[in-house]
Amino acid sequence: MGRVSGGAHLDLVRGVNDAAVLSLARRGNPMSRHDLAAALDVTPQAMTKILVRLRARGLIVEAGTISAGPGKPATLYALVPGARRAIGVHVSRTRARAVVVDLAGQVLDRADARIDATTTPDALVGTIVDLAGRVRRTGAGRLVGIGVGMPGPTDHDGGIFRGTDPEDPWQGLALRAELTARLELPALIDHDSTAAIVGESWAAPHAVRDAAFMLVEDGIGAGFRLGDLLQRGVHANAGEAGHMVVALDGEPCACGRRGCAQAEHAAALARGDVARAARIIASVVVDVVVLLDVDRVVLGGSTVRAHHGPYLDAVRTALVTELPSNDWQHVEVLVSTYGDDAIAVGAAAEVLEDEFGVPSALSRRV
Numbered sequence: 001m002g003r004v005s006g007g008a009h010l011d012l013v014r015g016v017n018d019a020a021v022l023s024l025a026r027r028g029n030p031m032s033r034h035d036l037a038a039a040l041d042v043t044p045q046a047m048t049k050i051l052v053r054l055r056a057r058g059l060i061v062e063a064g065t066i067s068a069g070p071g072k073p074a075t076l077y078a079l080v081p082g083a084r085r086a087i088g089v090h091v092s093r094t095r096a097r098a099v100v101v102d103l104a105g106q107v108l109d110r111a112d113a114r115i116d117a118t119t120t121p122d123a124l125v126g127t128i129v130d131l132a133g134r135v136r137r138t139g140a141g142r143l144v145g146i147g148v149g150m151p152g153p154t155d156h157d158g159g160i161f162r163g164t165d166p167e168d169p170w171q172g173l174a175l176r177a178e179l180t181a182r183l184e185l186p187a188l189i190d191h192d193s194t195a196a197i198v199g200e201s202w203a204a205p206h207a208v209r210d211a212a213f214m215l216v217e218d219g220i221g222a223g224f225r226l227g228d229l230l231q232r233g234v235h236a237n238a239g240e241a242g243h244m245v246v247a248l249d250g251e252p253c254a255c256g257r258r259g260c261a262q263a264e265h266a267a268a269l270a271r272g273d274v275a276r277a278a279r280i281i282a283s284v285v286v287d288v289v290v291l292l293d294v295d296r297v298v299l300g301g302s303t304v305r306a307h308h309g310p311y312l313d314a315v316r317t318a319l320v321t322e323l324p325s326n327d328w329q330h331v332e333v334l335v336s337t338y339g340d341d342a343i344a345v346g347a348a349a350e351v352l353e354d355e356f357g358v359p360s361a362l363s364r365r366v
């Protein structure tokens with residue numbers, strides 16, 4: 001983030017505090033002002049201001065009282081899940097899925113469409129517009145916007161799909177501008193694996209403080225949270241793990257190098273060698289753990305779902321046998337909570353986080 005003015009800084013602090021309260025409220029149990037203040041390490045007076053702000057916006061309500069000792073019973077506060085909604089879309093090379101999600105991260109509706117390598121940029125935009133139209137009326141709260149998780153690097157601030165392969169017909173597609181205009185909704189686009197870890201952090205906020213999401217679909221990508229913060233990198237494209245070289249002079253890759261994990265993995269699957277494909281993913285996971293010292297790895301994506309037994313086994317085994325520091329570095333490996341919806345839910349969650357005040361690349365309101 002660049003330098004921010006005092007006012008902008010204050011807005012950001014407010015946003016982060018609001019988002020943190022909503023994140024606690026999303027876990028389900030109503031909480032008192034005192035407990036919320038203690039959990040976020042702010043004063044009860046500061047928490048009062050946050051709660052007043054969130055109540056004024058209809059995002060939380062009073063939900064009964066609790067007695068703890070002889071004093072006046074404490075008021076409890078709960079999230080209003082239906083107060084806001086967002087559409088999330090997951091675009092892969094074979095399918096597009098749209099979901100509409102509430103403030104609790106619940107999927108209210110979903111719709112799918114088939115796409116393929118011949119789908120033109122115009123047809124892709126048309127498909128997303130159609131899917132969004134099918135889900136946008138489900139639920140009651142205000143629809144905040146639409147987020148799209150794309151299969152490859154994006155210009156996150158500009159809302160443009162970059163891709164990796166120079167031959168990719170979607171390269172340069174100004175998707176955010178197209179969707180903002182055609183749906184009359186604020187929009188953002190992001191790297192699919194980054195969206196996935198945002199979704200996972202909604203599903204299990206206490207469990208993904210230092211974590212990597214390893215997405216295995218047609219391509220391989222990773223999303224990171226370190227120290228409880230999403231990590232995007234300078235160009236918002238951290239996590240292109242599929243282009244880590246695992247075999248010098250190996251299979252040619254669309255990115256121009258040889259022996260990338262993604263190319264080797266695709267070749268193994270094409271031969272029907274699931275065991276080797278799983279070992280390649282396991283090797284990438286070990287490298288990520290060695291580099292970033294995360295204690296949790298979440299596996300997701302259509303290929304993991306198709307072969308989740310062998311992939312889970314290979315990754316867990318590699319973390320015991322290949323991790324040099326396995327006597328003190330213990331890593332929990334999980335399969336994505338949201339399953340098929342992981343990226344779409346994550347893209348919607350990014351839109352909702354913008355509503356909370358967490359900075360994102362959501363287009364200006366239209």
Ligand SMILES: [Zn+2]
Pocket residue numbers: 242243244253254255256257260262
């Ligand atoms: Zn590559």
